[in-house]
Amino acid sequence: MTSEKKRGYNKKRMKQIRRQRRLKRRLLGAGILILSGVCIFLLGKSVGRQEEMQILTKEEKVKNYTYNQGGQEEEYDLDGILTVREILLVNKDNPLPEDYEVTLLTLPDGVNRAAEEAYEPLCDMLKAGQKEGLSFEICSSYRSVERQQELLDEDINTLMRQGYSYKEAYEEVTKETMPPGYSEHSTGLAFDIVSLGYQILDAGQEKTKENIWLQSHCAEYGFILRYPKGKEDITAINYESWHFRYVGKEAAAYIMENGITLEEYLEL
Template sequence: MRRKLYYHFSIVIIAGLCILGCSPKKSRDVATSQAEGETIQEAEVEAEGASKSEKKNDPLLLLVNKDTPLPKDYDPDLKVLNSGNKSVAEVIYNDLRDMLTAGNAQGLSFCIASGYRSAERQQEILDQDIRKLTAKGMDYDTAYQNVTRTVMPAGYSEHETGLAVDITALSNQMLDETQVDTPENRWLRENCSKYGFILRYPEGKEEITKIDYEPWHFRYVGKEAAREITEKQITLEEYLK
């Protein structure tokens, strides 16, 4: 009887040792897997943070809108266009020239309606547009709200960066939605990202940009960002989030 008890007791001990021998390894595997997963997640978060920081520090991705004013010390290096009466930021000049030249080769003719504007000129345009509405009997506050759907006050306009251009067809120089029907505008919307430009205020994104649809307003952001923004059909605001 003692031998049988001893035999059974030995089996229990051996089985217990087997279980104890397996459990720690399994626990170590789970712990290692969890640790590796946490490390990957941390690395992804760090990479995402670095990417956001790089975007926000990229001068080509400078965000200027109704809620985000231009830095007070902002002073772009400008280059005068061939027309002689307009200028743009020097950094966009070559790509702008290449884009318009490529369009010309397709039989298209463009007109740059506006490029860089000083703060004084920007405010002058705003005030003029408000006066036109108040002269028709609209009160100032309502006129201001209407005008700032398309024209920003000084310090809040992309035109002050020199990175934005208003481009129309030579045959239709109206800054309105009739531009959409011109072959020049269609070509620009389809090809501008190849040259580092985006359609800055696209249709359907008014709640995000807080600006009405402007098919003539193109903003330089660099080729990589322009490609991603265009492919994802997002705005600069969404890209920088």
């Protein structure tokens, strides 16, 4: 090999080596680029997941939110949006809307539950009565549609055991117990309140000093006597001196002052 040829060969070889090196660098560059891409993608995903987890945790917190009233921890029983309307009419002709949602709060007795907006007015009313030396017992409050069905079935079965036909028993029972979906108790706004010393739901209840006080003061707290005496043809429910319904102060004042029913008020 002549020196010139050798130089030519060397040049060629050098070119080849340089080309190979360039290729290697490019491949390495591309590799690094792809790797960083994957890393960024994975990092992003994990951050996203973390954010998602944080949102879920917040939702859980809202769900498990505890209501603090007078140092006592109360549970927020149901999740869901509050859509309670204070003057919602629920009677034999007007069932509870299918999409009705209510936020319920457990009352200080630890048993009964009330719709969020009725909670404080109810507590205030009972406390005011207690200051006058009265003792109340809430014997019925929020009732789910399922529970209403159970109560109705129990009452119908009792009458059927006494010889009533199903139809007769149903008609008799629904004079006082509403069919499921038609009870005001499923709104969370209705409460049966009796005297602690007389817990019977009969004509004697209105003679107790607790009931006399409730009937004359309930409107101050936004409550009405829902099934008054002499209005049975309008309410389609026998007189119930113990059943109080939250409608808000404005409606309550008008209804109680004028001795009318919620049905009549809504027709005005």
